[in-house]
Amino acid sequence: MLKFILIFNRQFREKERMSRIIIITNFPTLGQTLENIFSGKAISCSHHTLPLQKDLPELAQDDVLIIQEPIFINNNYLSVSLCWKNYLKLHSPMAILLNAGFGKAQDANYLDLLKLPANAPEALFHARTSEQEWTPVTTGGVDVAQKLNRFFEGHGDESVTDELHKMLRVCKIARDELTVHEADFETVRAELLLPNKLPLKWNVLQSRWQFYMPYFESLPYYRDFEELGKLFYAVAPFFTNECSDENLFWETLCVERLEQLKNGLEKIENSYA
Structure with missing residues (x-):
């Protein structure tokens, strides 16, 4: 079931026109419908898809951001309202997140597309800001906020950052042994790298990364994950080669x-999890 996230700044209420409307949707006809509804209140309107191919324009005080939800990405319908609300709370605290969809729900921050008010923009004035404590209405889709938490917390005892910290500590010791003490690499590998199960730990991290990244393509900060992915895959050859090549240790x-x-x-x- 489709719904929309409508984000805009409360301060535009005192102005006759919003500066622009930004629509994120993979259903162009629905995007056009919303554009027709709100175009009389905006100076400009632009369309984007998820995952974001480029950073969105910085939200001004009187901008509107509309996101179709649940978002269909990688064969999954995703619910991303809470993630976007948390993002706005940090970066645009006076912005408003409004769920608009076809599900039956009543909430100050929910707009029923089957029962649109005669003046939709004016009806939004009663919605709460993103900095206030409230939970967005959901009308279906995999909860990406839960996926985000599970990614960081892990499925066992260790979080992803804890595992990386352990691997980093071992690799720093290995580096010092090789440079300061001029130890033989095979000895370092046999007595330090393999006993600490670095290849296995990396395989677990790699599996976790590959499983969760498709969900995170719906996030406003997915490009941050994308940049970290470049680091991830740049260093991978050393671990996938069972930590057996000293040259890779340095080259990566x-x-x-x-x-x-x-x-x-x-x-x-x-910031967000």
């Missing part, structure tokens, strides 16, 4: 990239 910048990857994921987790 193993320690440096693991640290960048850990720090980048911690930043996302602390």
Whole structure:
């Protein structure tokens, strides 16, 4: 069942026109319908699809962002309302997230597309801001907020950042053994890298990454994951080769990239998860 997320800043209420409307949808006809409804209140209108091919324009105080939900990506219908609300709470706290769909629900932040008010923009004035404590109405789809939490928390005892921290610590010790103490690489591998199960840990991380990334294509900060993915795959050859090639240890910048990857994921987790 389809719904829409409508985001706009409360301050536009005191103005006659919003500066622009940004529509994110994979159903052009529905996007056109919303454009017709709100075009009289906007100076411009633009369309985007998910995953975002480029960063959205920075939301101004009187902008509107409409997102079709659930979003159909990678053969899944996804519910992303809560993730977008958390993003707005951090970056645009006075913005409003409004669910608009065909499900039966009553809420100040929900707009029933089957029973549109005569003046839809004016009816939105009673909605709550994204900084307020409330939970968006959902009309179906896989909850991406839960997927995000599960990605970071893991399925066992260790979170993804904890595992990366352990791997980074071992690799730093290995680097010091090779450079400071001039140890033989095969000895370091046999006594440090393999006993700490680095190849196995990497396989688990890689499986987790590949499983969850398709869900995260619906997120406003997916491009952050995409950039971290470049680090992930750049350092992968050393671990997928069973940590057997000393040249790969240095060529992949193993320690440096693991640290960048850990720090980048911690930043996302602390901000949004």
